[in-house]
Amino acid sequence: MTDLDLDELRAELDDFAQPEKKGGRSAREERIIAGFEEVQRFFEEHGRAPQHGEDNDIFERLYAVRLDRLRALEECRSLLSPLDYQGLLTGAESAPAAPEEAVDEDELLAELRDAAGASDITELRHVRTAADKRAAEEIANREKCEDFDRFKPLFIQVKKDIDSDIRQTRPFQTMAEIKKGEFFIVGGQIAYVAEVGEEFTTQYERRDSRLRVIYDNGTESDVLLRSLQRALHRDEAGRRITDPVAGPLFAGESAEGDLASGTIYVLRSKSDHPLVAAHRDVLHKIGVTSGDVERRIANAKLDPTFLMAEVEVVATYELYNVNRTKLENLIHRIFGLAQLDVEIKDRFGNPVIPREWFLVPLFVVNEAVDRIKDGTITDYTYDPKAAALVRVA
Template sequence: MANDFTDEDDALLAELGIEVEQKKQSARTPREERIIAGFEDIQKFIVEHGRLPRPDGSDIFERIYAVRLERLRNLPEATALLADLDHGHILTGAAPADDTAEMDDDALLAALGVEVEASPLTDLKHVRSTADRKAAEDVANRRPCDDFDAFKPLFEKVQRDLETGQRETRPFKLKAEIQKGRFFVVEGQKAYVAEMGEPILTDQGKTDARLRVIFDNGTESNMLLRSLQRALNKDETGRRITEPVAGPLFADAPEEGDGTTGTIYVLRSKSDHPMIAANRELVHKIGVTTLSVEKRIAGAHLQPTFLMAPVEVVATYDLYNINQTRLENLIHRIFGPAQLDIQIPDRFGRPVTPREWFLVPLFVIDAAVERVRDGSITRYRYDPERAELVEEGVE
């Protein structure tokens, strides 16, 4: 029997202590529900990774979330709908106009080169044109690379070179940049031109060539040179990866025309923490600063990054004309296996885990500096058991 009660009937039943089940009303449209669900996915990613999703991320879902976030920032109705849910204020940043604003997730996946199973319903809303499909197939038509083991070390070396600043990514501009042995970034993946055939003429009288292109996900494609060119030009994040830069990263003294850009500093803590006190000669903070070291360590006893204690400077090295952030990241990666695992309370009693302290002897840090000078540091890792730098691939 239907509950066709009036407001007066409901009030009377309430007075008698009887709860009346209210018919649930749909407060939001299906579109609004999808917007909220998509935004919650982005928030979950940020909580898990501690950063915003990037459009050049290696994971397909991260790339989807990055595009979705830009779309939401440009959608007035989304800004209003998500205002109470946007606790981290991630929608307030200015964003450029985005031609993906009307795409759903299947269309985003297709734009990112991922095939999606067709819907059982006849829906032509997001069918791409023949030209669009052909452009996507130029890159997406790939097969497993049977001898990828031979190319994997090359991709790993390129990644190390990018991290240390020996290589850079730059916007792709000219067809002439596509040569055998060069690396590119297309559709968010590194691509290596392993082979280039003899030049051929197209029906339009233009030169072309058949390529064997290896991708860092273990696939390959025998695409035409102009197909790779089109893919790089169409992809706003398409890049070429430069050749490695020769020469030392820094030296003891500047050459003519050089300018100091920072200082590597090595510190010891005067903390009375039992673990620090027991290993004081081994526990070192390794950092890079563009300030004077004296200014950097001022007030160390009030900063969790300095273990809330005074410190002493045990070594410094001046840097000249290099990217100090990349160098700091490199050094921290080399000594990552010996990172100090310690948690201390800050001045408000909240637990903090400093990340720039390592259980490493000073002489090993000096050795690492020498490897940076001769450009060979990317071939080494720190072995905590042997307390020395070990060349990778050499026992």
Template sequence: MVDISDDDLLAELGAAPEAKKQSARTPREERIIAGFEDIVRFHEEHGRVPQLGEERDIFERLCAVRLDRLRAQEDCRTLLQEFDRYGLLLTPAAADKDEEMDDDELLAELGIEPVSVVDLTELTHVKPRAEVRAAEEVANRTPCKNFEMYKPQFARVKDELEKAARETRRFGEDADVRQGEFFILGGQMAFVAALGEEFKTDYGRLDRRLRVVFDNGTESDLLLRSFQRALYKDDSGRRITDPNAGPLFGGAADEQDLASGTIYVLRSKSDHPDVAAYRDLIHKVGVTGGSVEARIAQATLDATYLLAEVEVVATYKLFNINRTRLENVLHRVLSPARLDLTIQDRFGNPVKPKEWYLVPLHVIDEVVARVKDGTIKAYEYDPTAAMLRPFA
């Protein structure tokens, strides 16, 4: 039977293929699409929609506010329909306002109280004791003269937060403050640039001056105890963790742990000769926050899965895991065994699928076990011996 292309088939039926119309988008539409793609990436990484709440970090809450606004506006829903592959816009909007939020409304949604304008009739030269205490805690912020030196650090930390290399944690779990650490105070990122000499207060307590630089280009010389108190009282106050701090995940689930996702190992049923020859050794290793079955439902249409059905050969449940970091670790260890294969997608374009490795299943088991006990950092995969080896 002679193969016939789609265009030839349409020609036989007397129907000309309709050319796809290209429409230029306005800058506003481009911003809306870019903002929605951030929300989609959050959903893919965390397996849920972003949510509001004081316990959430500032970036998730921003995504949550943005999603509510997109849901509430019909023109946005229409624009984003082709990008909404997870149905994120189908949930009813939390707000029922069509106009854009002003700054105070956005801060209110994020749980940050805006600074109120002082009434001109108020006697500001007579300060109540509460205002004096507040001034002592916040101290006077002044322009940071060498801010250009710190600006790249703030950009790097923000990028690492977005890539989940760092996390934000409620201040209070660890109330210690050290030089070189980053925090979120009053909705702004704060960097502890220097610690002054320790001294005793009038009450016999130990304290010291800090030099704290903020991401808006200001700095302050507040006291250590005042800084700790301000972070603790701020409902959105957060400590920003160091990159790769702490274990990736525990070996067993605790009662209060939240299931975060699954490591899945797949074997392809492709009839490609290079795959069929080593079918028992070729595995795809990935991490998902949702259902593995849902993830592979369209495998035969997706070049990522070699355009063929796949078999799930192993899964490992995760608890309280940073999935992006974990996936990076897995791919780093297995990279020497990455399958070098090029196939054609449904449109005849060459594609090099990633995340497929020529590695035995027992090695993958050992990799996961070493991730759990924290020893994986010292190992790499040796494809010639088909085993993990310590770094030389």
């Protein structure tokens, strides 16, 4: 082994020595500067000093508390003044903390560690505010809906409405109004506002109400209106489901300048299929055509849509200036719960499931047409057990 003199050994050890601290600063001073630099970066990114408030990001709340402390301590002001090119130590951009936010920086850091299990806050992403968490917890706090049978038909119809473009889903606007009878999509489920309680004023002078919200999985929650608003706003997939609007689909008589748009037809099948024969008097095909009805049914016995059998026309209703596709979708939505479930073989032996046959008495179809004419049909649905149109709750 080659002998080394003391100078060579010292030079070799110097390579492993800890670097000297810049400017001779203590570890505490280095931490103060590093913390202030994080606040400065926030200012550069957002164009303002961090602010208090439970609705703000938890990092911003932490920086706001930190900045308050740095401003209050003479030691920190003296150390940081040469670095404060943004005027943060002398500015007043940071609003005072709200009374309910009695939390210091250590508590905020602890909250961050609990949320993400990491000690380095720069590694965290998407930490929710306290308000977000309260809203999510309130929405998630559900129980079984004991009278869900009352609401199940509504959810079935809404889903069909969406599939047939009678209803649309639209992004929820920030803190938009919520009313009784409206449908929303939140947390991946359809939610129905069944009841809205009396309005009251919170301790922060905000108006609020207690809601009974029913979900399509058979659960319900007793939730504050503002909590549902926040949950819908924070949910990227949160949507409002629009109301179906029929409008003046019919003109009672064709006025001058009107163009005939088509015909609603109601047919009865002459098929000898056991299921058809057993319900022949109340089984009807309800459709809309732009052409001649007789021509439409001319080859019924060759068409699985007509159950591969002859049919008879039992009623027709002429329309004017109507979107036929939307009208047909609307009719099928109203009678969706009474749709015939049967499989028919076509001429080539292929199975077909017709979709336009419904177990509905003719007098109910007549009533539905009358309600389409006066624009009230969207307030009703068909109840197969009562064999009648019933007003939607």
